Amino acid sequence: MCDGCRSGANRKVRLRVVGMWVYRTPGIPDGDFIQSDKVPGPTKEEIRVVTISKARLCEGSYVVDVGCGTGSLTVEAALQVTQKGRVFAIDNDEEAVEVTKNNVTKFHVQNTVEIICGKAPEVMSNLPKVDAVIIGGSASLREVIHAAHQKLKKTGRIVINAILLETAVKALDELKKLSFKDLDVAQIFVAKGRKVSSGTMMLARNPITVISATKM
Amino acid sequence: MCDGCRSGANRKVRLRVVGMWVYRTPGIPDGDFIQSDKVPGPTKEEIRVVTISKARLCEGSYVVDVGCGTGSLTVEAALQVTQKGRVFAIDNDEEAVEVTKNNVTKFHVQNTVEIICGKAPEVMSNLPKVDAVIIGGSASLREVIHAAHQKLKKTGRIVINAILLETAVKALDELKKLSFKDLDVAQIFVAKGRKVSSGTMMLARNPITVISATKM
Numbered sequence: 329m330c331d332g333c334r335s336g337a338n339r340k341v342r343l344r345v346v347g348m349w350v351y352r353t354p355g356i357p358d359g360d361f362i363q364s365d366k367v368p369g370p371t372k373e374e375i376r377v378v379t380i381s382k383a384r385l386c387e388g389s390y391v392v393d394v395g396c397g398t399g400s401l402t403v404e405a406a407l408q409v410t411q412k413g414r415v416f417a418i419d420n421d422e423e424a425v426e427v428t429k430n431n432v433t434k435f436h437v438q439n440t441v442e443i444i445c446g447k448a449p450e451v452m453s454n455l456p457k458v459d460a461v462i463i464g465g466s467a468s469l470r471e472v473i474h475a476a477h478q479k480l481k482k483t484g485r486i487v488i489n490a491i492l493l494e495t496a497v498k499a500l501d502e503l504k505k506l507s508f509k510d511l512d513v514a515q516i517f518v519a520k521g522r523k524v525s526s527g528t529m530m531l532a533r534n535p536i537t538v539i540s541a542t543k544m
Numbered sequence: 545m546c547d548g549c550r551s552g553a554n555r556k557v558r559l560r561v562v563g564m565w566v567y568r569t570p571g572i573p574d575g576d577f578i579q580s581d582k583v584p585g586p587t588k589e590e591i592r593v594v595t596i597s598k599a600r601l602c603e604g605s606y607v608v609d610v611g612c613g614t615g616s617l618t619v620e621a622a623l624q625v626t627q628k629g630r631v632f633a634i635d636n637d638e639e640a641v642e643v644t645k646n647n648v649t650k651f652h653v654q655n656t657v658e659i660i661c662g663k664a665p666e667v668m669s670n671l672p673k674v675d676a677v678i679i680g681g682s683a684s685l686r687e688v689i690h691a692a693h694q695k696l697k698k699t700g701r702i703v704i705n706a707i708l709l710e711t712a713v714k715a716l717d718e719l720k721k722l723s724f725k726d727l728d729v730a731q732i733f734v735a736k737g738r739k740v741s742s743g744t745m746m747l748a749r750n751p752i753t754v755i756s757a758t759k760m
Binding site for chain 1: 569571589590597598599601603727733746
């Protein structure tokens with residue numbers, strides 16, 4: 329039984345308040361992350377969960393999070409790979425690096441995460457081989473996918489979250505060129521319920537295309 | 545490092561072929577489950593992953609899967625709670641119980657799962673207290689939600705996957721009546737890419753409303 333379960337309900341609530349995620353499953357509520365006006369909000373819970381699942385992580389996995397933003401995927405990945413693994417969080421924006429740092433500290437995953445400010449293709453050239461590369465955003469997608477192909481171990485996973493249609497198509501093209509296998513395209517539309525006086529109103533979120541594949 | 549990661553790429557592929565899910569994260573591809581013409585197909589991968597995440601499972605958690613069908617949620621839950629936990633898979637249909645049994649065996653989670661054929665409210669009355677109840681389907685939703693309320697520990701989680709609008713509304717009503725907290729409604733629309741000669745065609749799947757809440 330994990331610490332969270334064994335310790336009972338009250339401790340679980342208390343740990344959550346101080347920023348611990350006591351569960352084994354991913355899915356930290358969006359509002360639990362520290363946010364900043366200058367950095368895009370966290371990858372939304374449901375999209376984040378699907379992204380992490382497509383990365384197929386193990387305890388001990390090495391992961392790169394390209395364009396870590398607020399660090400929500402970095403934190404979730406770090407919780408999955410545990411202290412036996414490693415997450416390299418890369419962002420070219422200093423403000424994003426700062427917010428990621430704050431969330432990594434809040435969720436107590438400092439020992440698993442290395443945060444690096446810089447351009448992803450350059451930063452990645454200095455990293456060890458990894459089991460998964462998650463690409464949340466990047467100005468130079470083609471170069472990042474090629475860098476990921478270089479750095480991924482055999483059967484390693486790549487996951488690309490595309491907001492733009494153009495990003496999705498470009499990603500698919502590059503993955504095919506590099507002979508990635510098990511290509512999966514999942515377009516996810518989420519609407520969330522908001523309580524209003526007369527019932528539950530569904531508010532649409534922007535669709536995200538989650539593209540994933542395996543390096544063979 | 546987990547067995548899957550340590551053992552390297554080839555062993556990972558081999559284990560996958562014999563039905564082992566070597567990853568820590570949920571998200572077994574739909575096609576990996578044994579299916580039957582007489583039982584509805586598995587809860588689709590992306591919905592399954594979101595469902596498991598909303599249940600907020602720990603190693604050692606006790607879980608009930610109401611209307612287990614092919615057993616895809618049962619298997620994913622069992623992999624999360626490990627042998628320290630327990631999953632009670634309930635279905636009133638003997639064919640479903642048979643298919644669940646086959647998938648539980650395929651994914652080597654027999655030591656974690658107890659499969660029970662019967663009406664959920666009656667079966668649940670004989671179970672110990674649990675950490676999460678997942679309701680994939682039930683003819684008697686109201687009774688099942690009340691039974692779940694009885695069986696859930698404090699801070700225990702309930703997750704209801706509704707295909708029908710009526711199910712979603714009925715579930716929300718009951719959860720409110722029983723003073724469940726952190727009510728979350730997430731309507732998930734997934735479209736999956738299929739390769740056709742001229743590109744990638746997006747095929748829509750039916751939207752599912754995932755309702756989750758915490759017992760306080």
